[in-house]
Amino acid sequence: MTDIRVRIAPSPSGNLHIGTARTALFNYLFAKKNNGKFILRIEDTDAERTSQEYIDNIFDSLKALGLNWDEGPDVGGEYGPYTQSERFDLYPKYAQMLVEKGFAYECFCTPEELEAEKEEAGKNKQPYVYSKKCENLTEKQKESLRKEGRKPAIRFSISKAQKAFHDSNILAFDDLVKGNLHQDTSLIGDFVIMKSNGTPTYNFAVVIDDMLMKISHIIRGEDHISNTFKQILIYEALGADVPRFGHLGMILAPDRSKLSKRHGATAVSEFVEKGYLTDALVNFVALLGWSPSDSEEIKTVDEIAQDFDITKISSSNSIFEYDKLNWMNGQYIKKMDLTKLYDYAMPFLKKYDTSKYTKEQLIRILEVTREPITTLSELEFDTQYFFEKPDLSEVKELLESETSKKVLPYALDVINSWGFDSEEKLHEDMANYREYFKAQGIKPKETMWSFRAAVTGRTRGADMGAIVYLLGKDEIVDRIKTALK
RNA sequence: GGCGGUAUCGUCUAGGGGUCAGGAUAGCAGAUUCUCAUUCUGUUGACACGGGUUCGAAUCCCGUUUCCGCUACCA
Numbered sequence: 001m002t003d004i005r006v007r008i009a010p011s012p013s014g015n016l017h018i019g020t021a022r023t024a025l026f027n028y029l030f031a032k033k034n035n036g037k038f039i040l041r042i043e044d045t046d047a048e049r050t051s052q053e054y055i056d057n058i059f060d061s062l063k064a065l066g067l068n069w070d071e072g073p074d075v076g077g078e079y080g081p082y083t084q085s086e087r088f089d090l091y092p093k094y095a096q097m098l099v100e101k102g103f104a105y106e107c108f109c110t111p112e113e114l115e116a117e118k119e120e121a122g123k124n125k126q127p128y129v130y131s132k133k134c135e136n137l138t139e140k141q142k143e144s145l146r147k148e149g150r151k152p153a154i155r156f157s158i159s160k161a162q163k164a165f166h167d168s169n170i171l172a173f174d175d176l177v178k179g180n181l182h183q184d185t186s187l188i189g190d191f192v193i194m195k196s197n198g199t200p201t202y203n204f205a206v207v208i209d210d211m212l213m214k215i216s217h218i219i220r221g222e223d224h225i226s227n228t229f230k231q232i233l234i235y236e237a238l239g240a241d242v243p244r245f246g247h248l249g250m251i252l253a254p255d256r257s258k259l260s261k262r263h264g265a266t267a268v269s270e271f272v273e274k275g276y277l278t279d280a281l282v283n284f285v286a287l288l289g290w291s292p293s294d295s296e297e298i299k300t301v302d303e304i305a306q307d308f309d310i311t312k313i314s315s316s317n318s319i320f321e322y323d324k325l326n327w328m329n330g331q332y333i334k335k336m337d338l339t340k341l342y343d344y345a346m347p348f349l350k351k352y353d354t355s356k357y358t359k360e361q362l363i364r365i366l367e368v369t370r371e372p373i374t375t376l377s378e379l380e381f382d383t384q385y386f387f388e389k390p391d392l393s394e395v396k397e398l399l400e401s402e403t404s405k406k407v408l409p410y411a412l413d414v415i416n417s418w419g420f421d422s423e424e425k426l427h428e429d430m431a432n433y434r435e436y437f438k439a440q441g442i443k444p445k446e447t448m449w450s451f452r453a454a455v456t457g458r459t460r461g462a463d464m465g466a467i468v469y470l471l472g473k474d475e476i477v478d479r480i481k482t483a484l485k
Numbered sequence: 486g487g488c489g490g491u492a493u494c495g496u497c498u499a500g501g502g503g504u505c506a507g508g509a510u511a512g513c514a515g516a517u518u519c520u521c522a523u524u525c526u527g528u529u530g531a532c533a534c535g536g537g538u539u540c541g542a543a544u545c546c547c548g549u550u551u552c553c554g555c556u557a558c559c560a
Contacts (some may be wrong), residue, residue, distance in 0.1 A: 002517070009560095011559090011560050013559095013560080043560065045559090045560070046559065046560065049559090049560090067544065084560085107558085109558095111558080114557090116556085118557095124487090125486060125487095126486090126487085126488040127486075127488075127556075128556075131555095132492080153558050154558095155558095176492070178491090181490080182488075182489090183488070183489070184488080187487075187488060187556095188488090188556095189556090191558090192557085192558045193558095194558085195558040196558060197558080201557085201558065201559085201560085202559070202560045203560090205560090206560090220560075221554090222489090222491090222553080222554065222555095223553090223554050223555070224488060224554095224555090225490065225554075225555075226488075226489065226554080227555080228556040229489095244496080247490085249491075249553085250553065250554075251491090252552090252553075254495095256553075257553095258553090261547065262557090284497095287497060287498080288497065288498095289497090289498090289509090290498095291497085291498050291499065291509095295499095295507095295508060295509085297497095297498095297509060297510095301519075314497090315490080315491070316490085316491050316492065316552095316553090317490095317552080317553055317554090318496085318497065319496060319497080319500090320496095320497095321495085321496045321497075321510085321511085323495095323496070323497095323510055323511045324496075324497065324509075324510045324511080325510095326510095327509090327510060327511085328521090338510090371522070371523050371524090372520095372523050373520035373522090374521095380523095418496090430519075431519090434519070438527090444518095444519060445518090445520075446519095447519075447521065448519035448520070449520075451519080452519075452520070458520085459520065459521075460520040460521070460522055461498080461520065461522085462520090463519080463520090464519055464520080465519085466486085
């Protein structure tokens with residue numbers, strides 16, 4: 001059996017898209033499950049849209065997701081270079097080989113001529129396929145065209161390849177996720193493989209690269225299905241082994257359109273900026289199409305890899321809804337190691353002067369505020385009262401209530417006896433404080449509402465004992481006094 | 486338009502000739518807690534449609550429809 005080698009080949013014309021991340025994940029999982037190699041190739045043929053910033057973003061995002069590659073531009077490998085722009089000298093000779101074998105030919109058509117063909121087809125309501133008028137040009141004709149100053153593109157002859165390797169017009173292959181797929185290739189026009197400027201087109205470059213990099217399985221989005229037929233024919237014409245293909249359904253926005261900026265975040269890095277954990281992101285995105293054989297949905301990438309079977313992936317599109325992502329992210333936040341949480345959370349607390357607390361105290365703050373949150377970005381609001389005086393406008397009414405008028409002054413009376421040197425003691429003291437009013441018919445809940453409102457300006461939040469402990473006696477007294485004014 | 490793909494709760498999905506069509510999330514209801522949070526419990530909710538085949542179809546077949554993609558000298 002040949003070595004399993006898969007790849008992800010993003011084009012650095014933007015930050016790493018969540019959809020690309022999912023494709024990368026499935027490739028990674030497939031490689032891990034089958035002891036294969038996962039390869040990263042940067043397809044930067046389109047120089048105008050490429051930037052180093054995007055390349056870095058792709059590297060960083062993939063790493064953050066834990067999708068480490070075995071071969072790639074930075075780590076190298078046997079089949080480099082792994083950046084397409086560094087491979088430009090490779091393509092012409094393969095194109096030439098195809099021309100010599102009769103599977104490709106020079107095309108001198110101008111954009112205007114091509115445009116006219118298309119218009120004509122449109123007028124007659126016929127699907128457009130290239131007319132092949134350059135396929136049988138004589139040397140003489142080519143020479144005179146060249147003299148006119150025309151630079152030829154190279155087109156691939158679909159019909160010749162199809163005839164050479166197949167009995168009918170039908171080209172079929174067995175897709176790893178979709179099963180048998182087929183297409184009448186007489187409906188496909190001869191497409192350009194080398195542009196007149198000497199650079200390869202996508203469909204040609206991928207085949208050459210995948211062939212040279214010995215890619216055994218190509219797992220990608222179903223938007224590539226129609227390209228697959230063209231690519232298979234190129235492999236065959238080149239005399240290369242045809243890899244296995246697997247086409248994944250797309251990720252759609254809730255309105256069933258392509259996931260785009262107007263739906264919110266699209267890049268992995270944007271999700272991270274919004275407070276999503278890469279562990280949660282990767283877990284969530286795996287569940288779009290894949291489902292675990294047991295009922296446990298929260299799993300690490302390694303655990304998923306154990307259970308992964310490309311064949312059992314859903315072949316339909318799936319919609320990206322935040323509901324479940326949010327829930328899952330919350331689960332990860334709740335279970336996260338506290339020092340790790342500290343590292344991840346601090347960037348979201350930039351707005352505040354955190355220097356008045358020790359690292360241990362800050363960790364405690366995070367520990368007591370993490371429970372209800374869904375994204376790390378909520379931390380800014382939820383920890384606000386630890387760093388700033390509370391805004392009492394939202395709880396004005398509550399503070400003016402009868403309960404508050406009894407409960408708050410009394411707190412001031414007894415607070416000196418509270419055990420501020422330990423959180424545990426404070427909990428007891430506050431329990432007694434609640435009991436005192438409970439005896440007077442005020443529910444513990446109500447007592448705490450007033451107290452919490454005075455101290456934090458909120459009606460809900462972290463454990464009150466922890467808040468009082470972390471803020472300290474003087475601050476609490478000061479806040480209650482302010483609230484009573 | 487042509488070609489290709491797709492179809493199970495709102496969403497992600499499991500299953501698949503005879504199941505109360507299962508789970509997760511969201512929703513709703515209740516319980517616990519100092520907290521309209523968390524957690525826990527319960528609950529609403531689906532086989533796109535029309536024809537076949539069959540004792541029996543959500544499952545198999547045919548057709549329709551939906552939605553998605555492709556239809557470049559972009560990738």
